[in-house]
Amino acid sequence: AQSVTQPDIHITVSEGASLELRCNYSYGATPYLFWYVQSPGQGLQLLLKYFSGDTLVQGIKGFEAEFKRSQSSFNLRKPSVHWSDAAxxxxxxxxxxxxxxxxxxxxxxxxxxx
Amino acid sequence: DVKVTQSSRYLVKRTGEKVFLECVQDMDHENMFWYRQDPGLGLRLIYFSYDVKMKEKGDIPEGYSVSREKKERFSLILESASTNQTSMYLCASSAAGEGDQPQHFGDGTRLSIL
Incomplete structure:
Protein backbone atom coordinates (compact mmCIF):
# COMPACT_ATOMS: atom_id res chain seq x y z
CA ALA A 1 0.00 0.00 0.00
CA GLN A 2 1.17 3.49 -0.70
CA SER A 3 2.08 5.96 2.01
CA VAL A 4 2.93 9.63 2.24
CA THR A 5 5.31 11.27 4.71
CA GLN A 6 5.43 14.97 5.47
CA PRO A 7 8.37 15.19 7.85
CA ASP A 8 7.74 18.77 9.00
CA ILE A 9 4.77 19.21 11.33
CA HIS A 10 5.14 22.97 11.61
CA ILE A 11 7.21 25.50 9.65
CA THR A 12 7.60 29.22 10.32
CA VAL A 13 8.87 31.59 7.64
CA SER A 14 9.06 35.34 7.30
CA GLU A 15 6.82 37.11 4.84
CA GLY A 16 8.67 37.47 1.53
CA ALA A 17 10.97 34.54 2.20
CA SER A 18 11.05 31.41 0.07
CA LEU A 19 9.28 28.24 1.11
CA GLU A 20 9.79 24.54 0.58
CA LEU A 21 7.49 21.91 2.08
CA ARG A 22 8.66 18.33 1.92
CA CYS A 23 6.71 15.30 0.82
CA ASN A 24 7.96 11.74 0.37
CA TYR A 25 5.83 8.94 -0.96
CA SER A 26 6.03 5.20 -1.14
CA TYR A 27 4.47 3.65 -4.23
CA GLY A 28 5.55 1.02 -6.71
CA ALA A 29 4.57 2.61 -9.98
CA THR A 30 4.50 6.20 -11.18
CA PRO A 31 2.20 7.87 -8.70
CA TYR A 32 -0.47 10.45 -9.08
CA LEU A 33 0.54 13.23 -6.67
CA PHE A 34 -1.39 16.15 -5.29
CA TRP A 35 -0.87 19.11 -2.98
CA TYR A 36 -3.83 20.59 -1.12
CA VAL A 37 -4.10 23.63 1.15
CA GLN A 38 -6.51 24.07 4.05
CA SER A 39 -7.15 27.50 5.51
CA PRO A 40 -8.49 27.63 9.07
CA GLY A 41 -12.08 26.44 9.29
CA GLN A 42 -12.21 25.49 5.62
CA GLY A 43 -12.10 22.38 3.49
CA LEU A 44 -9.15 21.43 1.33
CA GLN A 45 -8.37 23.24 -1.91
CA LEU A 46 -6.29 21.70 -4.70
CA LEU A 47 -3.03 23.57 -5.34
CA LEU A 48 -1.53 21.37 -8.04
CA LYS A 49 -1.22 17.81 -9.31
CA TYR A 50 1.32 15.62 -11.10
CA PHE A 51 0.52 12.67 -13.32
CA SER A 52 3.28 12.39 -15.89
CA GLY A 53 5.47 14.45 -18.20
CA ASP A 54 7.26 17.56 -17.03
CA THR A 55 8.44 16.96 -13.48
CA LEU A 56 8.02 20.61 -12.49
CA VAL A 57 4.36 21.49 -12.19
CA GLN A 58 2.81 24.88 -11.64
CA GLY A 59 -0.19 25.44 -9.47
CA ILE A 60 -2.42 28.18 -8.19
CA LYS A 61 -1.38 31.01 -5.86
CA GLY A 62 2.19 30.99 -7.24
CA PHE A 63 3.08 27.50 -5.96
CA GLU A 64 5.08 24.90 -7.83
CA ALA A 65 6.20 21.36 -7.07
CA GLU A 66 8.91 19.11 -8.42
CA PHE A 67 8.60 15.36 -8.81
CA LYS A 68 11.87 13.52 -8.20
CA ARG A 69 11.52 9.80 -8.81
CA SER A 70 15.01 8.99 -7.52
CA GLN A 71 14.20 10.57 -4.17
CA SER A 72 10.50 9.56 -4.08
CA SER A 73 9.75 13.19 -3.36
CA PHE A 74 7.24 15.81 -4.44
CA ASN A 75 8.24 19.00 -2.63
CA LEU A 76 6.15 22.13 -2.77
CA ARG A 77 7.84 25.49 -3.27
CA LYS A 78 7.02 29.16 -3.43
CA PRO A 79 9.64 31.86 -4.09
CA SER A 80 8.08 34.52 -1.85
CA VAL A 81 5.37 33.81 0.71
CA HIS A 82 2.54 36.15 1.63
CA TRP A 83 0.75 36.37 4.98
CA SER A 84 -2.30 34.81 3.32
CA ASP A 85 -0.32 31.61 2.70
CA ALA A 86 -0.57 30.72 6.39
CA ALA A 87 -2.50 27.44 6.36
CA ASP B 1 -16.84 25.43 -10.12
CA VAL B 2 -17.50 22.26 -8.18
CA LYS B 3 -19.57 22.83 -5.10
CA VAL B 4 -19.58 20.32 -2.25
CA THR B 5 -21.97 21.34 0.49
CA GLN B 6 -22.03 19.87 3.97
CA SER B 7 -25.28 20.49 5.78
CA SER B 8 -23.79 21.72 9.07
CA ARG B 9 -20.58 23.55 9.95
CA TYR B 10 -20.93 22.78 13.67
CA LEU B 11 -22.90 20.08 15.41
CA VAL B 12 -23.20 19.08 19.05
CA LYS B 13 -24.75 15.74 19.96
CA ARG B 14 -24.95 13.49 22.98
CA THR B 15 -23.43 10.06 23.54
CA GLY B 16 -25.65 7.30 22.18
CA GLU B 17 -27.52 9.49 19.71
CA LYS B 18 -27.83 8.53 16.06
CA VAL B 19 -26.15 11.28 14.04
CA PHE B 20 -26.55 12.07 10.35
CA LEU B 21 -24.02 14.14 8.39
CA GLU B 22 -25.19 15.13 4.93
CA CYS B 23 -23.15 16.01 1.86
CA VAL B 24 -24.34 17.18 -1.55
CA GLN B 25 -22.29 17.80 -4.70
CA ASP B 26 -23.47 19.60 -7.82
CA MET B 27 -21.07 18.30 -10.49
CA ASP B 28 -22.55 14.89 -11.23
CA HIS B 29 -19.45 13.21 -9.80
CA GLU B 30 -19.43 9.44 -9.56
CA ASN B 31 -17.18 9.22 -6.50
CA MET B 32 -17.89 10.54 -3.03
CA PHE B 33 -15.85 10.22 0.16
CA TRP B 34 -16.10 10.78 3.89
CA TYR B 35 -12.99 11.56 5.95
CA ARG B 36 -12.33 12.48 9.50
CA GLN B 37 -9.55 14.89 10.35
CA ASP B 38 -7.77 14.90 13.70
CA PRO B 39 -4.70 16.90 14.74
CA GLY B 40 -1.49 15.05 13.93
CA LEU B 41 -3.30 12.29 12.06
CA GLY B 42 -4.17 14.03 8.81
CA LEU B 43 -7.21 12.84 6.87
CA ARG B 44 -8.40 9.29 7.36
CA LEU B 45 -10.89 7.72 4.98
CA ILE B 46 -14.05 6.38 6.60
CA TYR B 47 -16.12 5.26 3.60
CA PHE B 48 -16.35 5.97 -0.09
CA SER B 49 -18.80 5.33 -2.89
CA TYR B 50 -18.30 4.84 -6.62
CA ASP B 51 -21.95 4.91 -7.57
CA VAL B 52 -25.47 5.11 -6.26
CA LYS B 53 -26.21 2.46 -3.61
CA MET B 54 -22.60 1.36 -3.72
CA LYS B 55 -20.19 1.77 -0.80
CA GLU B 56 -16.80 0.55 0.27
CA LYS B 57 -15.05 0.69 3.61
CA GLY B 58 -12.11 2.96 4.03
CA ASP B 59 -9.43 2.78 6.68
CA ILE B 60 -11.56 3.49 9.77
CA PRO B 61 -15.18 2.39 9.15
CA GLU B 62 -15.92 1.09 12.66
CA GLY B 63 -18.83 2.89 14.27
CA TYR B 64 -19.97 4.47 11.01
CA SER B 65 -22.24 3.64 8.11
CA VAL B 66 -23.13 5.49 4.91
CA SER B 67 -26.00 5.88 2.49
CA ARG B 68 -26.02 6.91 -1.14
CA GLU B 69 -29.56 6.80 -2.52
CA LYS B 70 -29.00 9.56 -5.07
CA LYS B 71 -25.88 10.36 -7.07
CA GLU B 72 -25.48 13.84 -5.63
CA ARG B 73 -25.95 12.97 -1.96
CA PHE B 74 -23.76 10.95 0.40
CA SER B 75 -24.69 10.62 4.05
CA LEU B 76 -22.51 9.56 6.95
CA ILE B 77 -24.28 7.95 9.89
CA LEU B 78 -22.97 7.50 13.41
CA GLU B 79 -25.20 4.70 14.65
CA SER B 80 -24.56 5.37 18.36
CA ALA B 81 -22.32 8.37 18.84
CA SER B 82 -19.40 8.14 21.23
CA THR B 83 -17.04 10.79 22.57
CA ASN B 84 -14.13 9.40 20.52
CA GLN B 85 -16.05 10.38 17.40
CA THR B 86 -15.64 14.04 18.21
CA SER B 87 -13.77 15.32 15.18
CA MET B 88 -13.83 17.35 11.97
CA TYR B 89 -15.61 15.47 9.19
CA LEU B 90 -14.87 16.27 5.55
CA CYS B 91 -16.83 15.18 2.51
CA ALA B 92 -15.29 15.10 -0.97
CA SER B 93 -16.29 14.17 -4.50
CA SER B 94 -14.43 13.38 -7.71
CA ALA B 95 -15.15 12.39 -11.27
CA ALA B 96 -14.51 8.83 -12.40
CA GLY B 97 -11.01 8.32 -13.75
CA GLU B 98 -7.88 6.26 -13.26
CA GLY B 99 -6.67 7.67 -9.98
CA ASP B 100 -5.92 10.99 -11.63
CA GLN B 101 -9.03 12.90 -10.69
CA PRO B 102 -8.62 15.44 -7.89
CA GLN B 103 -11.05 15.40 -5.02
CA HIS B 104 -13.15 18.46 -4.24
CA PHE B 105 -13.90 19.10 -0.60
CA GLY B 106 -16.67 20.65 1.40
CA ASP B 107 -15.93 23.06 4.26
CA GLY B 108 -16.29 20.37 6.89
CA THR B 109 -18.52 19.66 9.86
CA ARG B 110 -17.02 20.04 13.31
CA LEU B 111 -18.84 17.46 15.41
CA SER B 112 -18.74 17.39 19.19
CA ILE B 113 -20.11 14.43 21.11
CA LEU B 114 -20.84 15.20 24.76
Whole structure:
Protein backbone atom coordinates (compact mmCIF):
# COMPACT_ATOMS: atom_id res chain seq x y z
CA ALA A 1 0.00 0.00 0.00
CA GLN A 2 1.17 3.49 -0.70
CA SER A 3 2.08 5.96 2.01
CA VAL A 4 2.93 9.63 2.24
CA THR A 5 5.31 11.27 4.71
CA GLN A 6 5.43 14.97 5.47
CA PRO A 7 8.37 15.19 7.85
CA ASP A 8 7.74 18.77 9.00
CA ILE A 9 4.77 19.21 11.33
CA HIS A 10 5.14 22.97 11.61
CA ILE A 11 7.21 25.50 9.65
CA THR A 12 7.60 29.22 10.32
CA VAL A 13 8.87 31.59 7.64
CA SER A 14 9.06 35.34 7.30
CA GLU A 15 6.82 37.11 4.84
CA GLY A 16 8.67 37.47 1.53
CA ALA A 17 10.97 34.54 2.20
CA SER A 18 11.05 31.41 0.07
CA LEU A 19 9.28 28.24 1.11
CA GLU A 20 9.79 24.54 0.58
CA LEU A 21 7.49 21.91 2.08
CA ARG A 22 8.66 18.33 1.92
CA CYS A 23 6.71 15.30 0.82
CA ASN A 24 7.96 11.74 0.37
CA TYR A 25 5.83 8.94 -0.96
CA SER A 26 6.03 5.20 -1.14
CA TYR A 27 4.47 3.65 -4.23
CA GLY A 28 5.55 1.02 -6.71
CA ALA A 29 4.57 2.61 -9.98
CA THR A 30 4.50 6.20 -11.18
CA PRO A 31 2.20 7.87 -8.70
CA TYR A 32 -0.47 10.45 -9.08
CA LEU A 33 0.54 13.23 -6.67
CA PHE A 34 -1.39 16.15 -5.29
CA TRP A 35 -0.87 19.11 -2.98
CA TYR A 36 -3.83 20.59 -1.12
CA VAL A 37 -4.10 23.63 1.15
CA GLN A 38 -6.51 24.07 4.05
CA SER A 39 -7.15 27.50 5.51
CA PRO A 40 -8.49 27.63 9.07
CA GLY A 41 -12.08 26.44 9.29
CA GLN A 42 -12.21 25.49 5.62
CA GLY A 43 -12.10 22.38 3.49
CA LEU A 44 -9.15 21.43 1.33
CA GLN A 45 -8.37 23.24 -1.91
CA LEU A 46 -6.29 21.70 -4.70
CA LEU A 47 -3.03 23.57 -5.34
CA LEU A 48 -1.53 21.37 -8.04
CA LYS A 49 -1.22 17.81 -9.31
CA TYR A 50 1.32 15.62 -11.10
CA PHE A 51 0.52 12.67 -13.32
CA SER A 52 3.28 12.39 -15.89
CA GLY A 53 5.47 14.45 -18.20
CA ASP A 54 7.26 17.56 -17.03
CA THR A 55 8.44 16.96 -13.48
CA LEU A 56 8.02 20.61 -12.49
CA VAL A 57 4.36 21.49 -12.19
CA GLN A 58 2.81 24.88 -11.64
CA GLY A 59 -0.19 25.44 -9.47
CA ILE A 60 -2.42 28.18 -8.19
CA LYS A 61 -1.38 31.01 -5.86
CA GLY A 62 2.19 30.99 -7.24
CA PHE A 63 3.08 27.50 -5.96
CA GLU A 64 5.08 24.90 -7.83
CA ALA A 65 6.20 21.36 -7.07
CA GLU A 66 8.91 19.11 -8.42
CA PHE A 67 8.60 15.36 -8.81
CA LYS A 68 11.87 13.52 -8.20
CA ARG A 69 11.52 9.80 -8.81
CA SER A 70 15.01 8.99 -7.52
CA GLN A 71 14.20 10.57 -4.17
CA SER A 72 10.50 9.56 -4.08
CA SER A 73 9.75 13.19 -3.36
CA PHE A 74 7.24 15.81 -4.44
CA ASN A 75 8.24 19.00 -2.63
CA LEU A 76 6.15 22.13 -2.77
CA ARG A 77 7.84 25.49 -3.27
CA LYS A 78 7.02 29.16 -3.43
CA PRO A 79 9.64 31.86 -4.09
CA SER A 80 8.08 34.52 -1.85
CA VAL A 81 5.37 33.81 0.71
CA HIS A 82 2.54 36.15 1.63
CA TRP A 83 0.75 36.37 4.98
CA SER A 84 -2.30 34.81 3.32
CA ASP A 85 -0.32 31.61 2.70
CA ALA A 86 -0.57 30.72 6.39
CA ALA A 87 -2.50 27.44 6.36
CA UNK A 88 -2.06 23.70 6.57
CA UNK A 89 -0.69 21.89 3.55
CA UNK A 90 -1.34 18.28 2.66
CA UNK A 91 0.43 16.06 0.18
CA UNK A 92 -1.52 13.10 -1.25
CA UNK A 93 -0.90 10.14 -3.53
CA UNK A 94 -3.53 8.49 -5.68
CA UNK A 95 -4.02 4.87 -6.63
CA UNK A 96 -4.54 3.94 -10.22
CA UNK A 97 -6.88 2.11 -12.57
CA UNK A 98 -10.24 3.20 -11.39
CA UNK A 99 -9.55 3.31 -7.70
CA UNK A 100 -9.97 6.92 -6.80
CA UNK A 101 -8.79 6.78 -3.21
CA UNK A 102 -6.16 9.22 -2.06
CA UNK A 103 -3.71 8.64 0.75
CA UNK A 104 -2.88 11.84 2.60
CA UNK A 105 0.13 12.87 4.61
CA UNK A 106 -0.36 14.21 8.12
CA UNK A 107 0.06 17.79 6.97
CA UNK A 108 2.46 20.69 7.54
CA UNK A 109 1.22 23.80 9.30
CA UNK A 110 2.73 26.98 7.90
CA UNK A 111 3.04 30.12 10.01
CA UNK A 112 4.08 33.42 8.44
CA UNK A 113 5.76 36.08 10.56
CA UNK A 114 5.86 39.73 9.50
CA ASP B 1 -16.84 25.43 -10.12
CA VAL B 2 -17.50 22.26 -8.18
CA LYS B 3 -19.57 22.83 -5.10
CA VAL B 4 -19.58 20.32 -2.25
CA THR B 5 -21.97 21.34 0.49
CA GLN B 6 -22.03 19.87 3.97
CA SER B 7 -25.28 20.49 5.78
CA SER B 8 -23.79 21.72 9.07
CA ARG B 9 -20.58 23.55 9.95
CA TYR B 10 -20.93 22.78 13.67
CA LEU B 11 -22.90 20.08 15.41
CA VAL B 12 -23.20 19.08 19.05
CA LYS B 13 -24.75 15.74 19.96
CA ARG B 14 -24.95 13.49 22.98
CA THR B 15 -23.43 10.06 23.54
CA GLY B 16 -25.65 7.30 22.18
CA GLU B 17 -27.52 9.49 19.71
CA LYS B 18 -27.83 8.53 16.06
CA VAL B 19 -26.15 11.28 14.04
CA PHE B 20 -26.55 12.07 10.35
CA LEU B 21 -24.02 14.14 8.39
CA GLU B 22 -25.19 15.13 4.93
CA CYS B 23 -23.15 16.01 1.86
CA VAL B 24 -24.34 17.18 -1.55
CA GLN B 25 -22.29 17.80 -4.70
CA ASP B 26 -23.47 19.60 -7.82
CA MET B 27 -21.07 18.30 -10.49
CA ASP B 28 -22.55 14.89 -11.23
CA HIS B 29 -19.45 13.21 -9.80
CA GLU B 30 -19.43 9.44 -9.56
CA ASN B 31 -17.18 9.22 -6.50
CA MET B 32 -17.89 10.54 -3.03
CA PHE B 33 -15.85 10.22 0.16
CA TRP B 34 -16.10 10.78 3.89
CA TYR B 35 -12.99 11.56 5.95
CA ARG B 36 -12.33 12.48 9.50
CA GLN B 37 -9.55 14.89 10.35
CA ASP B 38 -7.77 14.90 13.70
CA PRO B 39 -4.70 16.90 14.74
CA GLY B 40 -1.49 15.05 13.93
CA LEU B 41 -3.30 12.29 12.06
CA GLY B 42 -4.17 14.03 8.81
CA LEU B 43 -7.21 12.84 6.87
CA ARG B 44 -8.40 9.29 7.36
CA LEU B 45 -10.89 7.72 4.98
CA ILE B 46 -14.05 6.38 6.60
CA TYR B 47 -16.12 5.26 3.60
CA PHE B 48 -16.35 5.97 -0.09
CA SER B 49 -18.80 5.33 -2.89
CA TYR B 50 -18.30 4.84 -6.62
CA ASP B 51 -21.95 4.91 -7.57
CA VAL B 52 -25.47 5.11 -6.26
CA LYS B 53 -26.21 2.46 -3.61
CA MET B 54 -22.60 1.36 -3.72
CA LYS B 55 -20.19 1.77 -0.80
CA GLU B 56 -16.80 0.55 0.27
CA LYS B 57 -15.05 0.69 3.61
CA GLY B 58 -12.11 2.96 4.03
CA ASP B 59 -9.43 2.78 6.68
CA ILE B 60 -11.56 3.49 9.77
CA PRO B 61 -15.18 2.39 9.15
CA GLU B 62 -15.92 1.09 12.66
CA GLY B 63 -18.83 2.89 14.27
CA TYR B 64 -19.97 4.47 11.01
CA SER B 65 -22.24 3.64 8.11
CA VAL B 66 -23.13 5.49 4.91
CA SER B 67 -26.00 5.88 2.49
CA ARG B 68 -26.02 6.91 -1.14
CA GLU B 69 -29.56 6.80 -2.52
CA LYS B 70 -29.00 9.56 -5.07
CA LYS B 71 -25.88 10.36 -7.07
CA GLU B 72 -25.48 13.84 -5.63
CA ARG B 73 -25.95 12.97 -1.96
CA PHE B 74 -23.76 10.95 0.40
CA SER B 75 -24.69 10.62 4.05
CA LEU B 76 -22.51 9.56 6.95
CA ILE B 77 -24.28 7.95 9.89
CA LEU B 78 -22.97 7.50 13.41
CA GLU B 79 -25.20 4.70 14.65
CA SER B 80 -24.56 5.37 18.36
CA ALA B 81 -22.32 8.37 18.84
CA SER B 82 -19.40 8.14 21.23
CA THR B 83 -17.04 10.79 22.57
CA ASN B 84 -14.13 9.40 20.52
CA GLN B 85 -16.05 10.38 17.40
CA THR B 86 -15.64 14.04 18.21
CA SER B 87 -13.77 15.32 15.18
CA MET B 88 -13.83 17.35 11.97
CA TYR B 89 -15.61 15.47 9.19
CA LEU B 90 -14.87 16.27 5.55
CA CYS B 91 -16.83 15.18 2.51
CA ALA B 92 -15.29 15.10 -0.97
CA SER B 93 -16.29 14.17 -4.50
CA SER B 94 -14.43 13.38 -7.71
CA ALA B 95 -15.15 12.39 -11.27
CA ALA B 96 -14.51 8.83 -12.40
CA GLY B 97 -11.01 8.32 -13.75
CA GLU B 98 -7.88 6.26 -13.26
CA GLY B 99 -6.67 7.67 -9.98
CA ASP B 100 -5.92 10.99 -11.63
CA GLN B 101 -9.03 12.90 -10.69
CA PRO B 102 -8.62 15.44 -7.89
CA GLN B 103 -11.05 15.40 -5.02
CA HIS B 104 -13.15 18.46 -4.24
CA PHE B 105 -13.90 19.10 -0.60
CA GLY B 106 -16.67 20.65 1.40
CA ASP B 107 -15.93 23.06 4.26
CA GLY B 108 -16.29 20.37 6.89
CA THR B 109 -18.52 19.66 9.86
CA ARG B 110 -17.02 20.04 13.31
CA LEU B 111 -18.84 17.46 15.41
CA SER B 112 -18.74 17.39 19.19
CA ILE B 113 -20.11 14.43 21.11
CA LEU B 114 -20.84 15.20 24.76
Missing amino acids: EYFCAVGEDFGNEKLTFGTGTRLTIIP
